[in-house]
Amino acid sequence: MMAQRPDIIVIGGGSAGAACASRLADAGQKVLLVEAGKSDKDIRSRVPALMANIVQTPDFDWCYRAEPDPSVGGRPDVWPAGKRLGGGSAINGMMFIRGHQWDYDHWAELGATGWDYESCLPYFRRMEDNERGPDKWRGTGGPIAVSEIRSRYSVTEDWVSAVQEAGFPRSPDLNGEKAEGVDFIQLSQRSGLRWSAARGYLEKASPNLEIMLEAQVQRIVIENGRATGVKLRHNGQIRTLTARHGVVLSAGALNTPRLLMLSGIGPGDELRKHGIDTVIALPGVGQNLQEHSATHLVNAVDTHTLNDDSRGLSAVKQLLALAVKRSGALTTGIGHAQAFVRSREGLSAPNIQLAFSAFAFDVTEKGNLALRGESSVSTLVGLMRPSSRGSVTLRSGNPDAAPKIEHILLGDEDDVLQLVEGLQIARAVMAQPAIAKDVSGEVRPGEELESAEALSHYVRAATIPMYHPVGTAKIGSKADPMAVVDADLKLYGLEGLWVADASVMPTIPAGNTNATAIMIGDKASDHILKAVKGRDISQAA
Ligand SMILES: Cc1cc2nc3c(=O)[nH]c(=O)nc-3n(C[C@H](O)[C@H](O)[C@H](O)COP(=O)(O)OP(=O)(O)OC[C@H]3O[C@@H](n4cnc5c(N)ncnc54)[C@H](O)[C@@H]3O)c2cc1C
Known part of the structure; x- marks a missing residue:
């Protein structure tokens, strides 16, 4: 364990969390990254075609299942979610695609100021080591290898x-x-092997970063209007760890709203149903679930x-x-x-x-x-732009219970x-x-x-889901009652808590969502540095 108290705890070492934790550590922050899964150093994750052997395997996948969906004949679809360092990027189909510029410009129109394509582009470029070489739109020398098939x-x-x-x-x-x-198609691979966000951002990370594996967060600790740490289970023990500046929540679009609700943040009625005291009433938590x-x-x-x-x-x-x-x-x-x-x-x-x-x-x-x-x-x-919206709520107040996923695909x-x-x-x-x-x-x-x-x-x-859940803690303006985080990814109503993962996307972009999730994690680091160090975001990237 880190000898010193960390500056920041990042929950979840997935596509976005790995990027955010690594960039914060590079910038001098002492970061503790806590991940429920194991390492991604496993041949089944590295050899691309073995993907078929790890999805729906509990050692790699949270193996969630949605409620029966009447629009597809009452079928309860599987909703996989990566449970390894690297998260989804350790088990996914490796398609590397950003989506259309229109989607990001639309985010900005919906109230996500500073998330238009022009503002996101420097982060898409800086994440990449693109085999095709650099140009105005593409990057090289970044942590994420992007290769031809x-x-x-x-x-x-x-x-x-x-x-x-x-x-x-x-x-x-x-x-x-x-x-x-x-x-x-371009793939998140190098030399024919999977290149997860963990491989790209964490294997050569700064010594300021410490990673705690098989550490499952049960809730965020909140004291006097500020997130001060996490309560987690590690090696069979329940522990509370604290951080100087706060907590970044990057547990993915299914687990992020679950952890917020377990921490007393969410729709009041939903929390009361499970005997959880409301700390911050935010009706948008878990709503706006979107999927291709x-x-x-x-x-x-x-x-x-x-x-x-x-x-x-x-x-x-x-x-x-x-x-x-x-x-x-x-x-x-x-x-x-x-x-x-x-x-x-x-x-x-x-x-x-x-x-x-x-x-x-x-x-x-x-x-x-x-x-x-x-x-x-x-x-x-x-x-690419479905109209259907669903939700993620709690099945119970038990921190080990799977989230309740309700989505009408069609x-x-x-x-x-x-x-x-x-x-x-x-x-x-x-x-x-x-x-x-x-x-x-x-x-x-x-x-x-x-x-x-x-x-x-x-x-x-x-018709089946494409395994791209997003939107359950969306960015939006203060005037939007369903917004969960502001344009700097800070949770409304609480100091010291940022959300950085696929849940903040206001709408689902036209393309597989991994590159966008990584971009969000990478960009999040600059917003957080602005808050803790006063760094100017417009000069970042
Ligand atoms: C089977 C599959 C195939 C896919 N194929 C593609 C594809 O080909 N191309 C593409 O672009 N996208 C694809 N995706 C989607 C893409 O991988 C995701 O959009 C992306 O990984 C989401 O990133 P994230 O950071 O939001 O969440 P994740 O990457 O899921 O990261 C969340 C992390 O948080 C951890 N965590 C959760 N709860 C806790 C807790 N309580 N305590 C500690 N840690 C916790 C998880 O274990 C996980 O590591 C696919 C996804 C799946 C599941």
Whole structure:
């Protein structure tokens, strides 16, 4: 344990917490980072394709399940959340994408002053070590390695051509000037291995940073209107640790609101229900839960795919390719190429993400995913700006109880319509000459489902969450009663408590959320330094 009392305690060493803790320590703060999970130094986290073995494994994942969702036939969906140093970035699909500039500018319009794209860009740039090199939009030399995919299949090249044949532009860089059009996917990897936020920010962190693993925070300690420390369980003992300046809460969009409520911060009625005294009444805690929804188009193909590389001699070759060249099927992320497209006229920005993979899964009778036995490809059709909103509340006052997640994935008819439009675009792409020559049939939804009505039934049955929960402690102006933190990420009504993770996003950005969460953690450090050292945020980054 740190000999001295730390200046700041950071709760949660995930995507945002790792970035924030490391930057604060670099700036001279004595930081104690407390993480409930173990280290991410584990081959199952490092080898990308082993992701399938760690999601839904309690040693890596909090393994949450939402309440039954009537909009998808009453299915109680799984809501994974990383439980290792690195958090989500230690178990996720590694797709590295920032989202569209419009989303950040929209945040600022909603009251998150200083979170427009121009203000976030220096932090996106400083986090990156981008294999494509630096330019006005991209960074190099930063802690997070961003690499091109190394699991290459000719069918992916064909898909990229087919998207263009279908009328969408080729993007020079979806993380660059414009997040619209088609490109190969970039991954959070270096030399074919996962590059989590823990690897990037914590492995070479300043000696000012101490990390306490397998330390599960039960609540934030509040004295005289100030957060002074945490109560946690470590090695079977309950301990209270204090910090000079305060606490940064980075437990992720599901656990951050849970910890706030366990600490007496949240909607009064909800706290009373569980016998918790209200310290600060903030009705927005746990509300505004947002999530991307996605459905899949699966095709059988006559060309070589990753499904073929998962069996027999080919599988052995892939092991060798990883060991010798750090390439091949075992370096795969969850997608290989992607396109951001508009499914209709009059939108301010693309509303649909198509993520193409040169592989496809079947769902087994037990509900598990299994790679298909034949050559196959899949196109994920993701809805980028869903209207549905859900909530995270307490199941009980027991600090070990899972949060109660209530989310109606397809609560809005127009969300279903947009997914149908996205599916129709994904099908149109597969019909283009560049890829039609590879395709031997449609597995899901199935060619017989043609009408928009039939496709909407399919969407309702087959849509799943994309594992991108955000928004449950949103940034907003003082005039917004549902805002939880101000634009400096300080909790309303309390000194010494900042929230820095995916929960502060006012709305979900158009793209997988890891890069945005890391940006928030990195930028948070400058807001906190402004508070504790009077540093000028406009001069930071
Ligand atoms: C299976 C999966 C696949 C995904 N795929 C992608 C992808 O391909 N690309 C992408 O961009 N995004 C992806 N995401 C989403 C992305 O990883 C998350 O948005 C991001 O990690 C969120 O960062 P965060 O800092 O908000 O929370 P997290 O990274 O979840 O960090 C929270 C941390 O807090 C710790 N913690 C929680 N409660 C406590 C407590 N009481 N005490 C101490 N510590 C605690 C947790 O163990 C965790 O380490 C995926 C997520 C999942 C789960």
